[in-house]
Amino acid sequence: MKGQSYLFDTHALIFWHQQENVSEEFNAFFDEQSQQGQLFVSSVSFWEIGLLAQKDRITISDVNNWAKEILTLSGIRLAEPSVTEMIDSTLLPPHHKDPFDRLLIAQAKQRDLIFVSRDSLIGNYDVSTYWL
Numbered sequence: 001m002k003g004q005s006y007l008f009d010t011h012a013l014i015f016w017h018q019q020e021n022v023s024e025e026f027n028a029f030f031d032e033q034s035q036q037g038q039l040f041v042s043s044v045s046f047w048e049i050g051l052l053a054q055k056d057r058i059t060i061s062d063v064n065n066w067a068k069e070i071l072t073l074s075g076i077r078l079a080e081p082s083v084t085e086m087i088d089s090t091l092l093p094p095h096h097k098d099p100f101d102r103l104l105i106a107q108a109k110q111r112d113l114i115f116v117s118r119d120s121l122i123g124n125y126d127v128s129t130y131w132l
Contacts, residue, residue, distance in 0.1 A: 005038040006030070006130060007079060007108045009117035010045040010100065014058065017070055030116075034075040041070070042079045042107055048100045085110050095124035 008016065008030075015021045016030050033039040046067045052058045060066045070076060081103055089099070089106035096102055096119075105125050108115040114128045122129055 005040060005111075005113050006033055006116050007040045007042065007104065007111070007113040008045065008076075009104060009115065009119060009122075010048045011118065012116045013041050013045055013070075014049065017066075017074075037075060037077060039075070040077045040079045040111075040113060042081060042104055044081055044100055044103050079107055079111065079113075081107055082110070092125065096121045 012022075016027060019027055030039055046063065049058065049060065049067075050063045053060045053063050071078060085106045086103060088110065089102040092102050092105060096105070101119060101122070105115065105122065105127050107113070108127050109125075112128075114130050115122060116130045118131060
């Protein structure tokens with residue numbers, strides 16, 4: 001998969017950054033991808049993380065600082081959703097009800113990125129995946 005670029009699902013970003021629920025090989029591989037500029041995160045993921053923190057489903061005391069740290073120190077690139085990607089997310093088959101995931105799938109498809117996730121519903125879409 002050398003030369004490919006990757007888009008993290010929200011949980012993949014959290015697991016990678018916190019080095020939890022993934023293997024050392026996973027972390028090493030994506031550390032390298034981020035340093036090569038081949039790793040992306042959608043701005044939508046930070047919105048989702050903010051909502052999860054607000055609901056106490058994850059513990060991140062300051063999501064703004066957490067996001068700035070990741071974007072400044074890791075080499076990960078930010079993928080801002082385009083109007084086309086937002087509209088395309090509404091046109092996907094209804095396999096997945098989560099609007100965040102649908103937008104991430106549309107972004108991965110439009111940008112020809114490999115979508116990094118452990119969500120089994122993603123397999124129902126025509127998108128390249130890297131499974132956690």
